[in-house]
Amino acid sequence: MELNTRGRYAVMAMADVAENGIAATVSLPAIAERQHISLAYLEQLFALMRRAGIVESVRGRGGGYRLTRPAAEITIAEIMFAVGEPVEMTRCTALEFGGCVKNAKCLTHDLWRALSNHIIDFLEGVSLQDVIDGVATDRPTLATKPNPPLRELTVE
Numbered sequence: 001m002e003l004n005t006r007g008r009y010a011v012m013a014m015a016d017v018a019e020n021g022i023a024a025t026v027s028l029p030a031i032a033e034r035q036h037i038s039l040a041y042l043e044q045l046f047a048l049m050r051r052a053g054i055v056e057s058v059r060g061r062g063g064g065y066r067l068t069r070p071a072a073e074i075t076i077a078e079i080m081f082a083v084g085e086p087v088e089m090t091r092c093t094a095l096e097f098g099g100c101v102k103n104a105k106c107l108t109h110d111l112w113r114a115l116s117n118h119i120i121d122f123l124e125g126v127s128l129q130d131v132i133d134g135v136a137t138d139r140p141t142l143a144t145k146p147n148p149p150l151r152e153l154t155v156e
Contacts (some may be wrong), residue, residue, distance in 0.1 A: 009037050010082070024064075025064030048083045050065075078113045
């Protein structure tokens with residue numbers, strides 16, 4: 001799975017609103033400048049998030065966007081789903097639409113579906129406030145041992 005910019009940028013922008021919009025609204029040009037995201041792209045993302053009810057817009061002087069709920073109550077999964085970011089690891093369509101292979105499930109369907117569910121569970125367990133506080137990566141993992149440090153790839 002590779003997240004596209006829609007999901008990554010939506011989370012970045014929402015973290016910016018959560019961090020900078022505590023006492024007031026945050027303008028999209030300010031977010032665009034701080035996060036190095038196109039203003040036109042942010043407008044599209046915020047329209048989707050507004051429709052999903054996680055931000056609201058304020059018009060007029062000093063207008064912009066603010067969260068509709070505390071950052072601790074907004075999950076990363078909610079943001080991802082609001083902007084239509086797929087979190088699906090399978091390439092399969094629903095069985096009623098032809099399935100994976102010859103109108104049936106492929107051999108690895110359940111593996112990738114289980115992984116998708118773990119990703120969704122993780123994202124549902126991380127709030128926007130967790131991201132702001134830097135504790136999103138402190139969640140326990142399913143691994144029984146810690147991941148080894150990344151090594152440099154050497155070519156001989």
